[in-house]
Amino acid sequence: MAKSYRALCSLRYPDGPAEVAKRKARDPDVKWKEVPEGAITTDIPSESISWLLEQGRIEEIKAGVPGPSPTKVKEADDG
Amino acid sequence: MAKYGSAEVGFLLVGPYNLTNVSSKIEDSATRTTEDMTPFGTSIAVVAASPVVHFELTGHEGWYDDAADSINAAMVGMASTATILMMAVKGNTAGKLAVCSSGAIRTGYKRSFAVGEYHKASMELAITGIRDEATIVYPLTLTSGDGSTEAADLDLGAAGGGTTGCNVYFSCTQLALTGSTNLIVTFEDSSDAITYAPQTAMTALTVVGAEYKASVDQTVNRYVAAKWVFTGLAGTPTATFALAVKVNAPHA
Numbered sequence: 001m002a003k004s005y006r007a008l009c010s011l012r013y014p015d016g017p018a019e020v021a022k023r024k025a026r027d028p029d030v031k032w033k034e035v036p037e038g039a040i041t042t043d044i045p046s047e048s049i050s051w052l053l054e055q056g057r058i059e060e061i062k063a064g065v066p067g068p069s070p071t072k073v074k075e076a077d078d079g
Numbered sequence: 080m081a082k083y084g085s086a087e088v089g090f091l092l093v094g095p096y097n098l099t100n101v102s103s104k105i106e107d108s109a110t111r112t113t114e115d116m117t118p119f120g121t122s123i124a125v126v127a128a129s130p131v132v133h134f135e136l137t138g139h140e141g142w143y144d145d146a147a148d149s150i151n152a153a154m155v156g157m158a159s160t161a162t163i164l165m166m167a168v169k170g171n172t173a174g175k176l177a178v179c180s181s182g183a184i185r186t187g188y189k190r191s192f193a194v195g196e197y198h199k200a201s202m203e204l205a206i207t208g209i210r211d212e213a214t215i216v217y218p219l220t221l222t223s224g225d226g227s228t229e230a231a232d233l234d235l236g237a238a239g240g241g242t243t244g245c246n247v248y249f250s251c252t253q254l255a256l257t258g259s260t261n262l263i264v265t266f267e268d269s270s271d272a273i274t275y276a277p278q279t280a281m282t283a284l285t286v287v288g289a290e291y292k293a294s295v296d297q298t299v300n301r302y303v304a305a306k307w308v309f310t311g312l313a314g315t316p317t318a319t320f321a322l323a324v325k326v327n328a329p330h331a
Binding site: 010011013020023024044045047052 | 227229230231267269270271272273274275276277298300306
């Protein structure tokens with residue numbers, strides 16, 4: 001099962017392995033995917049995961065460790 | 080090694096003012112004063128160089144222009160405030176040199192009028208704070224709508240990145256939002272030229288502007304790009320801007 005990561009900033013990368021291959025070949029016609037900050041994603045190119053983790057730009061979502069609850073956020077907003 | 084000529088001066092930006100087409104000469108000077116340190120008991124002069132280097136832009140020559148985005152407005156606007164300076168002397172191309180500073184101060188503005196000649200205007204600027212030999216990431220270009228340069232990123236080279244942050248210089252000389260809310264320009268980087276992430280986002284613009292952002296002790300990867308988004312995209316917005324970066328040297 002693919003690991004899940006939370007984007008700690010917006011990310012932009014080729015949309016799928018075939019597009020990654022095109023990017024590596026410097027094909028100018030690459031289809032890019034944009035992931036907004038805070039989104040959880042499973043398809044970050046494998047080549048990029050280590051440096052994004054190391055530089056604190058993504059974090060791994062571990063099983064049993066939920067992220068911020070939308071309900072709790074709403075309660076906070078309600079004051 | 081290469082020689083360059085006046086045709087390769089890509090831009091001269093003072094704050095959000097593009098003074099390229101009203102300028103014909105400028106001198107980018109660095110001077111270090113000296114102090115006579117000759118003590119008693121010797122007849123041999125001892126001169127010591129000041130530890131401070133002064134950067135100035137002098138010898139400017141150009142033409143008077145009263146357009147709202149030209150030299151007269153720029154000099155009036157700089158009467159009491161420091162602004163961004165960006166000067167491309169080897170071409171308006173990504174990867175080329177941009178002499179940049181966050182602290183250009185107007186020290187002189189002269190207008191001259193002579194029979195049979197166009198009116199002239201010249202300025203003198205002193206630099207306070209940092210002056211960088213930066214690299215153009217995004218050349219001064221008119222853009223329309225959202226965009227980015229990841230597909231044609233700039234490779235700073237294997238030793239071009241760093242871990243001690245960078246100085247980013249940005250000047251937007253023209254902006255037409257056509258109903259969009261604002262323009263946000265982001266300096267992005269990547270370690271592998273596959274995935275890009277923002278390094279620094281410039282302040283959202285609703286009118287033309289210029290900005291300098293510095294980071295310290297932050298990793299800057301070797302592949303860099305610019306990305307721009309018109310928030311609340313409406314109509315066909317346009318902007319003309321340039322972005323340059325100077326990656327900090329490693330700590331001594």
